[in-house]
Amino acid sequence: MILLEETFIEIECCQRIKTGESVCGDDFRSIRLDDESRCISVLSDGLGSGIKDSLMASMTTSMVLRFVSRDMEIIPSAEIIMDTLPVCEVRKISYATFTVADILANDRVRIIEMDNPPYIHLRDGEDVQWEKQTVFSAAWPDRKLNLSKFKAVPGDRIIFFSDGVTQAGLGHSIAKFGWKRQGCLEFVQNIIKREPNISARDLSHSIVAQACTKNPGFSCIDDISCTVIYFRKPRHIRLLTGPPFRNDKDRDFAKTVLDFNGRSVICGGTTAGIVGRELNREVRTDLRLRGGGLPPISTMKGIDLVTEGILTLTETDRQLELDNRQQSAPLAAAKLIELLQESDVIEFIAGTRVNEAHQDPSLPVDLEIRRNIIKRLKTVLENKYMKKVTIKYY
Amino acid sequence: MTKKKVKVEICVGTTCFLLGASKLQEMERFLPPDLTGRVEVQGTACLGCCRNDNFGSAPFVKVDDTDVIANATLEKVINRVRRSLNL
Numbered sequence: 001m002i003l004l005e006e007t008f009i010e011i012e013c014c015q016r017i018k019t020g021e022s023v024c025g026d027d028f029r030s031i032r033l034d035d036e037s038r039c040i041s042v043l044s045d046g047l048g049s050g051i052k053d054s055l056m057a058s059m060t061t062s063m064v065l066r067f068v069s070r071d072m073e074i075i076p077s078a079e080i081i082m083d084t085l086p087v088c089e090v091r092k093i094s095y096a097t098f099t100v101a102d103i104l105a106n107d108r109v110r111i112i113e114m115d116n117p118p119y120i121h122l123r124d125g126e127d128v129q130w131e132k133q134t135v136f137s138a139a140w141p142d143r144k145l146n147l148s149k150f151k152a153v154p155g156d157r158i159i160f161f162s163d164g165v166t167q168a169g170l171g172h173s174i175a176k177f178g179w180k181r182q183g184c185l186e187f188v189q190n191i192i193k194r195e196p197n198i199s200a201r202d203l204s205h206s207i208v209a210q211a212c213t214k215n216p217g218f219s220c221i222d223d224i225s226c227t228v229i230y231f232r233k234p235r236h237i238r239l240l241t242g243p244p245f246r247n248d249k250d251r252d253f254a255k256t257v258l259d260f261n262g263r264s265v266i267c268g269g270t271t272a273g274i275v276g277r278e279l280n281r282e283v284r285t286d287l288r289l290r291g292g293g294l295p296p297i298s299t300m301k302g303i304d305l306v307t308e309g310i311l312t313l314t315e316t317d318r319q320l321e322l323d324n325r326q327q328s329a330p331l332a333a334a335k336l337i338e339l340l341q342e343s344d345v346i347e348f349i350a351g352t353r354v355n356e357a358h359q360d361p362s363l364p365v366d367l368e369i370r371r372n373i374i375k376r377l378k379t380v381l382e383n384k385y386m387k388k389v390t391i392k393y394y
Numbered sequence: 395m396t397k398k399k400v401k402v403e404i405c406v407g408t409t410c411f412l413l414g415a416s417k418l419q420e421m422e423r424f425l426p427p428d429l430t431g432r433v434e435v436q437g438t439a440c441l442g443c444c445r446n447d448n449f450g451s452a453p454f455v456k457v458d459d460t461d462v463i464a465n466a467t468l469e470k471v472i473n474r475v476r477r478s479l480n481l
Protein backbone atom coordinates (compact mmCIF):
# COMPACT_ATOMS: atom_id res chain seq x y z
CA MET A 1 0.00 0.00 0.00
CA ILE A 2 1.25 3.47 -0.70
CA LEU A 3 0.29 6.98 0.14
CA LEU A 4 0.38 9.34 -2.79
CA GLU A 5 -0.46 12.78 -1.51
CA GLU A 6 -3.98 12.70 -0.11
CA THR A 7 -5.17 9.58 -1.85
CA PHE A 8 -4.29 6.23 -0.47
CA ILE A 9 -3.78 3.48 -2.95
CA GLU A 10 -4.49 0.00 -1.73
CA ILE A 11 -3.32 -2.79 -3.99
CA GLU A 12 -4.12 -6.44 -3.42
CA CYS A 13 -3.91 -9.52 -5.52
CA CYS A 14 -5.67 -12.71 -4.51
CA GLN A 15 -4.55 -15.92 -6.18
CA ARG A 16 -5.61 -19.54 -6.20
CA ILE A 17 -3.66 -22.31 -7.79
CA LYS A 18 -5.22 -24.66 -10.33
CA THR A 19 -6.46 -27.75 -8.57
CA GLY A 20 -3.76 -30.44 -8.65
CA GLU A 21 -0.85 -28.08 -9.27
CA SER A 22 1.61 -26.97 -6.63
CA VAL A 23 2.65 -23.60 -8.04
CA CYS A 24 0.67 -20.75 -9.47
CA GLY A 25 0.99 -20.15 -13.18
CA ASP A 26 -0.03 -16.53 -12.80
CA ASP A 27 2.39 -14.04 -11.35
CA PHE A 28 1.71 -10.72 -9.70
CA ARG A 29 4.22 -8.11 -8.64
CA SER A 30 3.96 -4.55 -7.52
CA ILE A 31 6.73 -2.05 -6.87
CA ARG A 32 6.81 1.40 -5.51
CA LEU A 33 9.30 3.97 -6.74
CA ASP A 34 9.39 6.23 -3.75
CA ASP A 35 11.31 9.14 -5.18
CA GLU A 36 8.91 9.36 -8.08
CA SER A 37 5.62 8.77 -6.20
CA ARG A 38 4.99 6.06 -8.65
CA CYS A 39 3.71 2.55 -8.34
CA ILE A 40 3.73 -0.18 -10.95
CA SER A 41 1.75 -3.41 -10.70
CA VAL A 42 1.87 -6.28 -13.15
CA LEU A 43 -0.22 -9.41 -13.45
CA SER A 44 0.99 -12.01 -15.90
CA ASP A 45 -0.51 -15.31 -16.97
CA GLY A 46 1.54 -17.93 -18.77
CA LEU A 47 -0.21 -20.26 -21.19
CA GLY A 48 -1.25 -23.38 -19.38
CA SER A 49 -0.41 -24.10 -15.79
CA GLY A 50 2.24 -25.62 -13.57
CA ILE A 51 5.91 -24.95 -13.16
CA LYS A 52 6.75 -24.01 -16.74
CA ASP A 53 3.91 -21.58 -16.91
CA SER A 54 4.86 -20.19 -13.52
CA LEU A 55 8.40 -19.50 -14.73
CA MET A 56 7.15 -17.82 -17.90
CA ALA A 57 4.79 -15.66 -15.93
CA SER A 58 7.43 -14.57 -13.44
CA MET A 59 9.93 -13.83 -16.22
CA THR A 60 7.28 -11.70 -17.85
CA THR A 61 6.43 -9.71 -14.72
CA SER A 62 10.13 -9.06 -13.99
CA MET A 63 10.79 -7.84 -17.51
CA VAL A 64 7.69 -5.70 -17.63
CA LEU A 65 8.46 -4.09 -14.28
CA ARG A 66 11.96 -3.28 -15.40
CA PHE A 67 10.96 -1.83 -18.76
CA VAL A 68 8.08 0.20 -17.45
CA SER A 69 10.00 1.61 -14.51
CA ARG A 70 12.75 2.72 -16.89
CA ASP A 71 10.20 4.32 -19.18
CA MET A 72 11.22 2.28 -22.17
CA GLU A 73 9.15 2.43 -25.36
CA ILE A 74 6.27 -0.01 -25.26
CA ILE A 75 6.61 -1.80 -28.57
CA PRO A 76 10.34 -2.54 -28.33
CA SER A 77 9.79 -3.71 -24.74
CA ALA A 78 7.02 -6.04 -25.79
CA GLU A 79 9.21 -7.35 -28.59
CA ILE A 80 12.00 -8.19 -26.17
CA ILE A 81 9.54 -10.04 -23.95
CA MET A 82 8.07 -12.04 -26.80
CA ASP A 83 11.47 -12.80 -28.29
CA THR A 84 12.67 -14.07 -24.95
CA LEU A 85 9.78 -16.34 -24.10
CA PRO A 86 9.39 -19.61 -25.96
CA VAL A 87 6.58 -19.89 -28.46
CA CYS A 88 3.70 -22.26 -27.83
CA GLU A 89 3.87 -25.11 -30.36
CA VAL A 90 0.13 -25.30 -30.82
CA ARG A 91 -0.92 -21.69 -30.66
CA LYS A 92 2.21 -20.19 -32.18
CA ILE A 93 2.19 -17.32 -29.73
CA SER A 94 4.62 -16.58 -26.97
CA TYR A 95 4.04 -17.90 -23.53
CA ALA A 96 2.59 -15.04 -21.57
CA THR A 97 0.00 -12.32 -21.32
CA PHE A 98 0.02 -9.37 -18.97
CA THR A 99 -1.74 -6.31 -17.58
CA VAL A 100 0.27 -3.38 -16.19
CA ALA A 101 -1.13 -0.59 -14.08
CA ASP A 102 1.36 2.25 -13.92
CA ILE A 103 0.23 4.80 -11.36
CA LEU A 104 2.11 8.08 -11.54
CA ALA A 105 2.06 11.19 -9.41
CA ASN A 106 -1.32 12.93 -9.05
CA ASP A 107 -3.13 9.64 -9.60
CA ARG A 108 -2.49 9.59 -13.30
CA VAL A 109 -2.90 6.02 -14.46
CA ARG A 110 -1.63 4.25 -17.51
CA ILE A 111 -2.81 0.73 -18.29
CA ILE A 112 -1.09 -1.57 -20.76
CA GLU A 113 -2.75 -4.84 -21.60
CA MET A 114 -1.54 -7.73 -23.65
CA ASP A 115 -4.15 -10.44 -24.12
CA ASN A 116 -5.35 -10.57 -20.53
CA PRO A 117 -9.10 -10.02 -20.07
CA PRO A 118 -9.89 -6.28 -20.29
CA TYR A 119 -9.64 -4.48 -16.97
CA ILE A 120 -12.56 -2.90 -15.14
CA HIS A 121 -12.45 0.70 -13.97
CA LEU A 122 -15.28 1.38 -11.55
CA ARG A 123 -16.23 4.91 -10.65
CA ASP A 124 -19.38 5.53 -8.61
CA GLY A 125 -20.43 1.99 -9.41
CA GLU A 126 -20.21 2.55 -13.18
CA ASP A 127 -17.97 0.65 -15.55
CA VAL A 128 -15.95 3.46 -17.14
CA GLN A 129 -14.66 2.40 -20.51
CA TRP A 130 -11.73 4.48 -21.63
CA GLU A 131 -10.75 4.65 -25.22
CA LYS A 132 -7.92 2.25 -25.89
CA GLN A 133 -5.16 2.69 -28.38
CA THR A 134 -4.11 -0.57 -29.99
CA VAL A 135 -0.51 -1.04 -31.06
CA PHE A 136 1.50 -4.06 -32.13
CA SER A 137 4.95 -5.00 -33.24
CA ALA A 138 5.58 -5.86 -36.86
CA ALA A 139 7.42 -8.94 -35.69
CA TRP A 140 4.47 -10.22 -33.64
CA PRO A 141 1.36 -8.92 -35.35
CA ASP A 142 -0.92 -11.34 -33.48
CA ARG A 143 -0.01 -9.87 -30.13
CA LYS A 144 -1.93 -6.65 -29.72
CA LEU A 145 -1.19 -4.19 -26.94
CA ASN A 146 -3.99 -2.00 -25.65
CA LEU A 147 -3.09 1.26 -23.99
CA SER A 148 -5.31 3.55 -22.00
CA LYS A 149 -4.76 6.55 -19.77
CA PHE A 150 -6.87 8.39 -17.24
CA LYS A 151 -6.73 10.28 -13.99
CA ALA A 152 -8.09 8.39 -11.01
CA VAL A 153 -10.20 10.09 -8.36
CA PRO A 154 -10.79 9.01 -4.75
CA GLY A 155 -13.23 6.11 -4.65
CA ASP A 156 -12.08 4.63 -7.97
CA ARG A 157 -11.24 0.97 -8.30
CA ILE A 158 -9.24 -0.74 -11.01
CA ILE A 159 -9.76 -4.48 -11.26
CA PHE A 160 -7.89 -6.88 -13.49
CA PHE A 161 -7.61 -10.64 -13.57
CA SER A 162 -6.29 -13.68 -15.33
CA ASP A 163 -8.67 -15.65 -17.54
CA GLY A 164 -9.17 -18.04 -14.62
CA VAL A 165 -11.76 -15.46 -13.53
CA THR A 166 -13.50 -14.74 -16.83
CA GLN A 167 -13.49 -18.35 -17.91
CA ALA A 168 -14.61 -19.74 -14.57
CA GLY A 169 -17.25 -22.40 -15.14
CA LEU A 170 -16.49 -22.62 -18.85
CA GLY A 171 -18.22 -25.67 -20.29
CA HIS A 172 -20.11 -26.42 -17.11
CA SER A 173 -23.81 -26.16 -16.69
CA ILE A 174 -24.14 -23.03 -14.55
CA ALA A 175 -22.02 -20.78 -16.70
CA LYS A 176 -21.58 -22.59 -20.00
CA PHE A 177 -19.61 -19.83 -21.64
CA GLY A 178 -17.74 -18.87 -18.54
CA TRP A 179 -18.36 -16.14 -16.01
CA LYS A 180 -16.99 -13.54 -18.42
CA ARG A 181 -16.02 -9.97 -17.66
CA GLN A 182 -19.68 -9.01 -17.57
CA GLY A 183 -20.53 -11.60 -14.90
CA CYS A 184 -17.65 -10.46 -12.75
CA LEU A 185 -18.57 -6.81 -13.27
CA GLU A 186 -22.16 -7.35 -12.11
CA PHE A 187 -20.94 -9.29 -9.10
CA VAL A 188 -18.58 -6.48 -8.11
CA GLN A 189 -21.22 -3.80 -8.65
CA ASN A 190 -23.54 -5.66 -6.31
CA ILE A 191 -20.94 -6.00 -3.60
CA ILE A 192 -20.05 -2.32 -3.81
CA LYS A 193 -23.69 -1.36 -3.52
CA ARG A 194 -23.85 -3.28 -0.26
CA GLU A 195 -20.38 -2.36 0.99
CA PRO A 196 -19.28 0.91 -0.61
CA ASN A 197 -15.99 0.97 1.34
CA ILE A 198 -14.94 -2.62 0.85
CA SER A 199 -11.16 -2.92 0.91
CA ALA A 200 -9.12 -4.04 -2.09
CA ARG A 201 -8.17 -7.08 -0.12
CA ASP A 202 -11.71 -8.19 0.69
CA LEU A 203 -12.92 -7.44 -2.81
CA SER A 204 -10.17 -9.42 -4.53
CA HIS A 205 -10.83 -12.35 -2.18
CA SER A 206 -14.57 -12.21 -2.87
CA ILE A 207 -14.07 -12.18 -6.64
CA VAL A 208 -11.76 -15.17 -6.56
CA ALA A 209 -14.06 -17.08 -4.21
CA GLN A 210 -17.03 -16.33 -6.44
CA ALA A 211 -15.12 -17.46 -9.53
CA CYS A 212 -14.47 -20.79 -7.81
CA THR A 213 -18.17 -21.29 -7.15
CA LYS A 214 -18.74 -21.33 -10.92
CA ASN A 215 -16.47 -24.34 -11.28
CA PRO A 216 -17.56 -27.90 -10.54
CA GLY A 217 -16.98 -28.72 -6.87
CA PHE A 218 -15.68 -25.17 -6.27
CA SER A 219 -12.39 -26.26 -7.79
CA CYS A 220 -9.95 -24.19 -9.81
CA ILE A 221 -10.00 -25.35 -13.42
CA ASP A 222 -7.23 -22.83 -14.08
CA ASP A 223 -5.04 -20.59 -11.95
CA ILE A 224 -7.19 -17.72 -10.73
CA SER A 225 -5.77 -14.27 -9.95
CA CYS A 226 -7.51 -11.02 -9.33
CA THR A 227 -5.91 -7.66 -8.59
CA VAL A 228 -7.85 -4.79 -7.10
CA ILE A 229 -6.45 -1.27 -6.87
CA TYR A 230 -8.49 1.01 -4.67
CA PHE A 231 -7.96 4.79 -4.49
CA ARG A 232 -9.31 6.04 -1.24
CA LYS A 233 -8.99 8.58 1.48
CA PRO A 234 -6.49 7.32 4.03
CA ARG A 235 -7.88 5.62 7.14
CA HIS A 236 -6.37 6.87 10.37
CA ILE A 237 -5.92 5.15 13.68
CA ARG A 238 -4.51 6.54 16.92
CA LEU A 239 -3.11 4.21 19.55
CA LEU A 240 -2.49 5.45 23.08
CA THR A 241 -0.23 3.42 25.27
CA GLY A 242 1.53 4.13 28.55
CA PRO A 243 0.98 6.85 31.12
CA PRO A 244 2.58 10.24 30.35
CA PHE A 245 5.93 10.85 31.98
CA ARG A 246 4.54 13.81 33.90
CA ASN A 247 1.18 13.63 35.64
CA ASP A 248 0.29 17.16 34.64
CA LYS A 249 0.21 15.99 31.03
CA ASP A 250 -2.54 13.44 31.69
CA ARG A 251 -5.26 15.75 30.53
CA ASP A 252 -3.62 16.72 27.21
CA PHE A 253 -2.75 13.11 26.64
CA ALA A 254 -6.31 11.91 27.22
CA LYS A 255 -7.74 14.60 25.03
CA THR A 256 -5.89 13.24 21.99
CA VAL A 257 -8.74 10.76 21.51
CA LEU A 258 -11.25 13.58 21.12
CA ASP A 259 -11.88 15.38 17.84
CA PHE A 260 -10.00 12.79 15.93
CA ASN A 261 -11.23 11.62 12.60
CA GLY A 262 -10.40 7.96 12.79
CA ARG A 263 -10.36 5.00 15.08
CA SER A 264 -8.76 4.98 18.49
CA VAL A 265 -7.24 2.26 20.58
CA ILE A 266 -5.86 2.19 24.11
CA CYS A 267 -3.29 -0.44 25.06
CA GLY A 268 -2.67 -0.43 28.79
CA GLY A 269 -4.88 -0.67 31.86
CA THR A 270 -3.31 2.32 33.59
CA THR A 271 -3.52 4.30 30.37
CA ALA A 272 -7.19 3.43 30.00
CA GLY A 273 -7.68 4.47 33.61
CA ILE A 274 -6.13 7.89 32.93
CA VAL A 275 -8.23 8.48 29.82
CA GLY A 276 -11.35 7.28 31.64
CA ARG A 277 -10.69 9.57 34.59
CA GLU A 278 -9.88 12.65 32.50
CA LEU A 279 -12.78 12.22 30.10
CA ASN A 280 -15.16 10.85 32.65
CA ARG A 281 -15.76 7.59 30.87
CA GLU A 282 -16.10 4.23 32.50
CA VAL A 283 -13.67 1.39 31.71
CA ARG A 284 -15.17 -2.08 31.93
CA THR A 285 -13.12 -5.22 31.81
CA ASP A 286 -15.11 -8.14 30.58
CA LEU A 287 -13.64 -11.42 31.73
CA ARG A 288 -15.54 -13.21 29.01
CA LEU A 289 -13.36 -11.48 26.42
CA ARG A 290 -10.16 -13.24 27.38
CA GLY A 291 -8.31 -15.90 25.52
CA GLY A 292 -5.06 -17.16 24.17
CA GLY A 293 -2.86 -16.24 27.10
CA LEU A 294 -3.40 -12.48 27.02
CA PRO A 295 -5.35 -10.41 29.52
CA PRO A 296 -8.96 -9.74 28.56
CA ILE A 297 -10.25 -6.86 26.48
CA SER A 298 -11.97 -3.90 28.13
CA THR A 299 -14.46 -1.42 26.77
CA MET A 300 -14.79 2.36 26.93
CA LYS A 301 -17.28 4.58 25.21
CA GLY A 302 -15.92 6.03 21.97
CA ILE A 303 -12.81 3.85 21.91
CA ASP A 304 -12.66 1.05 19.36
CA LEU A 305 -10.47 -1.26 21.42
CA VAL A 306 -9.06 -1.25 24.95
CA THR A 307 -6.47 -3.87 25.88
CA GLU A 308 -3.71 -4.53 28.37
CA GLY A 309 -0.39 -2.93 27.34
CA ILE A 310 3.01 -4.60 27.17
CA LEU A 311 2.00 -8.24 26.75
CA THR A 312 -0.58 -7.46 24.09
CA LEU A 313 1.73 -5.15 22.14
CA THR A 314 4.58 -7.66 22.33
CA GLU A 315 2.37 -10.45 21.02
CA THR A 316 0.96 -8.21 18.30
CA ASP A 317 4.47 -7.37 17.13
CA ARG A 318 5.46 -11.04 17.19
CA GLN A 319 2.46 -12.01 15.10
CA LEU A 320 3.00 -9.20 12.60
CA GLU A 321 6.60 -10.25 12.12
CA LEU A 322 5.73 -13.89 11.42
CA ASP A 323 5.94 -14.79 7.77
CA ASN A 324 3.11 -17.26 7.73
CA ARG A 325 0.76 -15.89 10.27
CA GLN A 326 -1.90 -18.34 11.31
CA GLN A 327 -5.34 -17.14 12.19
CA SER A 328 -4.79 -18.12 15.79
CA ALA A 329 -3.51 -14.98 17.50
CA PRO A 330 -4.91 -14.48 21.03
CA LEU A 331 -8.11 -12.44 21.03
CA ALA A 332 -6.74 -9.05 22.09
CA ALA A 333 -3.80 -9.24 19.66
CA ALA A 334 -6.03 -10.51 16.85
CA LYS A 335 -8.39 -7.57 17.28
CA LEU A 336 -5.52 -5.11 17.38
CA ILE A 337 -3.91 -6.61 14.27
CA GLU A 338 -7.19 -6.36 12.42
CA LEU A 339 -7.55 -2.68 13.28
CA LEU A 340 -3.95 -1.91 12.32
CA GLN A 341 -4.24 -3.75 9.04
CA GLU A 342 -7.39 -1.89 8.13
CA SER A 343 -5.69 1.46 8.69
CA ASP A 344 -3.29 3.36 6.47
CA VAL A 345 -1.92 5.99 8.81
CA ILE A 346 -1.07 4.87 12.33
CA GLU A 347 -0.20 7.29 15.12
CA PHE A 348 1.29 5.96 18.31
CA ILE A 349 0.83 8.27 21.27
CA ALA A 350 3.22 6.76 23.78
CA GLY A 351 3.46 7.75 27.40
CA THR A 352 6.95 7.07 28.70
CA ARG A 353 6.47 6.65 32.42
CA VAL A 354 8.05 3.33 33.36
CA ASN A 355 6.11 0.95 35.55
CA GLU A 356 8.61 -0.21 38.18
CA ALA A 357 6.58 -3.32 38.87
CA HIS A 358 7.51 -4.53 35.39
CA GLN A 359 11.15 -4.71 36.47
CA ASP A 360 10.32 -7.12 39.30
CA PRO A 361 12.73 -10.07 38.98
CA SER A 362 10.03 -12.49 40.14
CA LEU A 363 8.06 -11.99 36.93
CA PRO A 364 8.15 -15.17 34.85
CA VAL A 365 8.94 -13.33 31.59
CA ASP A 366 11.12 -10.37 30.67
CA LEU A 367 9.02 -7.35 29.93
CA GLU A 368 10.44 -4.98 27.43
CA ILE A 369 10.12 -1.28 27.83
CA ARG A 370 7.26 0.19 25.91
CA ARG A 371 9.35 2.48 23.75
CA ASN A 372 11.25 -0.42 22.25
CA ILE A 373 8.13 -2.37 21.40
CA ILE A 374 6.55 0.66 19.79
CA LYS A 375 9.67 1.22 17.70
CA ARG A 376 9.64 -2.38 16.56
CA LEU A 377 5.97 -2.17 15.68
CA LYS A 378 6.66 0.96 13.68
CA THR A 379 9.37 -0.80 11.70
CA VAL A 380 7.33 -3.87 10.87
CA LEU A 381 4.21 -1.88 10.02
CA GLU A 382 6.18 0.37 7.69
CA ASN A 383 8.36 -2.18 6.02
CA LYS A 384 6.11 -5.18 5.79
CA TYR A 385 2.65 -3.67 5.76
CA MET A 386 3.46 -0.39 3.99
CA LYS A 387 1.75 1.74 6.63
CA LYS A 388 2.56 5.31 7.40
CA VAL A 389 3.50 5.36 11.08
CA THR A 390 4.34 8.16 13.48
CA ILE A 391 5.22 8.10 17.18
CA LYS A 392 4.63 10.93 19.58
CA TYR A 393 6.01 10.65 23.09
CA TYR A 394 4.32 12.10 26.12
CA MET B 395 -35.48 -12.60 48.33
CA THR B 396 -32.38 -12.80 46.17
CA LYS B 397 -29.35 -13.79 48.13
CA LYS B 398 -26.51 -11.35 48.69
CA LYS B 399 -23.70 -11.53 46.16
CA VAL B 400 -20.07 -10.75 46.84
CA LYS B 401 -18.22 -8.67 44.28
CA VAL B 402 -14.80 -10.03 43.40
CA GLU B 403 -12.60 -7.95 41.10
CA ILE B 404 -9.60 -9.71 39.72
CA CYS B 405 -6.81 -7.44 38.60
CA VAL B 406 -5.81 -8.45 35.09
CA GLY B 407 -3.13 -5.79 34.69
CA THR B 408 0.21 -6.90 33.27
CA THR B 409 1.95 -7.74 36.55
CA CYS B 410 -0.99 -9.50 38.18
CA PHE B 411 -1.79 -11.37 35.01
CA LEU B 412 1.74 -12.74 34.83
CA LEU B 413 1.85 -13.61 38.51
CA GLY B 414 -1.33 -15.66 38.63
CA ALA B 415 -4.40 -13.68 37.62
CA SER B 416 -4.48 -15.58 34.34
CA LYS B 417 -5.55 -18.60 36.43
CA LEU B 418 -7.70 -16.66 38.88
CA GLN B 419 -9.84 -15.21 36.11
CA GLU B 420 -11.21 -18.72 35.62
CA MET B 421 -12.29 -18.90 39.28
CA GLU B 422 -16.00 -19.01 38.59
CA ARG B 423 -15.53 -22.50 37.24
CA PHE B 424 -13.86 -23.68 40.45
CA LEU B 425 -16.26 -22.36 43.05
CA PRO B 426 -17.52 -24.84 45.61
CA PRO B 427 -21.23 -25.68 45.20
CA ASP B 428 -22.39 -23.57 48.14
CA LEU B 429 -20.88 -20.47 46.56
CA THR B 430 -22.21 -20.83 43.03
CA GLY B 431 -24.40 -17.90 42.20
CA ARG B 432 -23.16 -15.99 45.25
CA VAL B 433 -20.11 -14.40 43.69
CA GLU B 434 -19.92 -11.75 41.02
CA VAL B 435 -16.55 -12.09 39.34
CA GLN B 436 -15.24 -9.14 37.37
CA GLY B 437 -11.99 -8.05 35.83
CA THR B 438 -10.24 -4.79 36.54
CA ALA B 439 -7.26 -2.94 35.15
CA CYS B 440 -4.14 -2.44 37.30
CA LEU B 441 -5.24 -1.49 40.81
CA GLY B 442 -1.98 0.35 41.36
CA CYS B 443 -0.96 -1.98 44.20
CA CYS B 444 1.78 -3.63 42.18
CA ARG B 445 3.77 -0.39 42.29
CA ASN B 446 3.45 0.04 46.00
CA ASP B 447 5.61 -2.02 48.32
CA ASN B 448 3.18 -1.65 51.21
CA PHE B 449 0.65 -3.93 49.59
CA GLY B 450 2.58 -7.18 49.32
CA SER B 451 2.89 -8.89 46.02
CA ALA B 452 0.72 -9.55 42.97
CA PRO B 453 -1.74 -10.92 42.04
CA PHE B 454 -4.25 -8.63 43.70
CA VAL B 455 -7.95 -9.21 44.06
CA LYS B 456 -10.40 -6.67 45.39
CA VAL B 457 -13.41 -7.89 47.34
CA ASP B 458 -16.54 -5.92 48.21
CA ASP B 459 -15.06 -2.72 46.75
CA THR B 460 -12.81 -2.24 49.75
CA ASP B 461 -10.61 -5.08 50.73
CA VAL B 462 -7.56 -5.90 48.58
CA ILE B 463 -6.09 -9.37 48.86
CA ALA B 464 -2.39 -9.57 48.02
CA ASN B 465 -0.72 -12.72 46.77
CA ALA B 466 -4.19 -13.90 45.95
CA THR B 467 -4.97 -17.56 45.48
CA LEU B 468 -8.27 -19.25 44.80
CA GLU B 469 -8.32 -20.45 48.39
CA LYS B 470 -7.71 -17.03 49.89
CA VAL B 471 -10.41 -15.46 47.76
CA ILE B 472 -12.93 -18.16 48.64
CA ASN B 473 -12.24 -17.76 52.35
CA ARG B 474 -12.71 -14.03 52.07
CA VAL B 475 -15.99 -14.49 50.18
CA ARG B 476 -17.22 -16.89 52.86
CA ARG B 477 -16.45 -14.30 55.50
CA SER B 478 -18.51 -11.71 53.64
CA LEU B 479 -21.43 -14.09 53.44
CA ASN B 480 -21.05 -15.22 57.05
CA LEU B 481 -20.77 -18.82 55.92
Ligand code: FES
Nearest residue numbers: 405407410441444
Ligand atom coordinates in the same frame (compact mmCIF):
# COMPACT_ATOMS: atom_id res chain seq x y z
S1 FES C 1 -1.21 -5.13 37.72
FE1 FES C 1 -2.50 -5.65 39.29
S2 FES C 1 -2.20 -4.13 40.67
FE2 FES C 1 -0.97 -3.54 39.06
